Amino acid sequence: MSVAVAPLTGSPAIVAALGELMIEVVAGGGSVSFLHPLDAADAHAFWSGSLAAADRGERVVLGAWDGATLAGTVTLQLDFPPNQRHRAELAKMMVPVRHRGRGIATALCREAERRAIEHGKSLLVLDTASDGGASDLYEKLGFTFAGEIPDFASKPHGGMTGTRLYWKRVGALASGA
Ligand SMILES: CC(C)(COP(=O)(O)OP(=O)(O)OC[C@H]1O[C@@H](n2cnc3c(N)ncnc32)[C@H](O)[C@@H]1OP(=O)(O)O)[C@@H](O)C(=O)NCCC(=O)NCCS
Numbered sequence: 284m285s286v287a288v289a290p291l292t293g294s295p296a297i298v299a300a301l302g303e304l305m306i307e308v309v310a311g312g313g314s315v316s317f318l319h320p321l322d323a324a325d326a327h328a329f330w331s332g333s334l335a336a337a338d339r340g341e342r343v344v345l346g347a348w349d350g351a352t353l354a355g356t357v358t359l360q361l362d363f364p365p366n367q368r369h370r371a372e373l374a375k376m377m378v379p380v381r382h383r384g385r386g387i388a389t390a391l392c393r394e395a396e397r398r399a400i401e402h403g404k405s406l407l408v409l410d411t412a413s414d415g416g417a418s419d420l421y422e423k424l425g426f427t428f429a430g431e432i433p434d435f436a437s438k439p440h441g442g443m444t445g446t447r448l449y450w451k452r453v454g455a456l457a458s459g460a
Pocket residue numbers: 308313314375376377378379382383384385386387388389390410411412415416417418419420421423
């Protein structure tokens with residue numbers, strides 16, 4: 284696996300690449316907030332907003348680059364209320380089909396965790412669809428399963444799926460210091 288993982292900033296080319304990836308993932312049944320068919324304008328609006336939030340320091344949108352090709356992304360949300368400043372959330376983990384199985388999601392998660400610690404976070408949380416989500420990935424990365432909520436979201440092609448909630452202590456708390 285030789286991809287470079289780095290934060291993304293807003294440019295028309297990056298917004299277009301993220302939009303294309305999200306449209307592909309939603310068409311493939313991925314549970315990332317949207318329904319199939321995802322309109323390019325809606326995908327672009329989402330990523331423009333997300334990258335603007337990243338510019339404000341409220342999140343980090345990481346990209347995995349295979350040369351000049353965007354081969355994956357994950358978002359680390361940092362902006363939580365005053366009583367939850369120690370917490371960050373992983374979201375919008377997506378790898379294009381042709382790049383899957385190369386450890387790219389793993390590399391994205393590891394970099395997100397490193398950056399969470401750098402921001403002083405000690406708790407990571409995430410949720411993933413019960414039906415077709417990525418529970419195995421997160422369990423391999425040391426996340427603890429907290430529970431499942433049935434009928435949490437509509438699936439892109441119809442029907443409902445539950446969601447599985449995960450958490451992981453990171454930084455000093457993870458090592459017990
Ligand atoms: C889930 C996803 C990001 C994984 O990307 P990836 O780069 O192929 O993952 P990795 O190569 O790092 O896989 C590492 C491990 O995670 C597990 N894993 C990977 N994809 C998985 C999936 N779709 N479901 C369950 N486990 C998965 C495997 O156990 C794998 O270990 P192995 O290589 O020893 O078999 C990718 O399949 C994807 O984009 N799916 C659609 C969107 C989605 O469901 N995102 C999750 C939203 S929470």
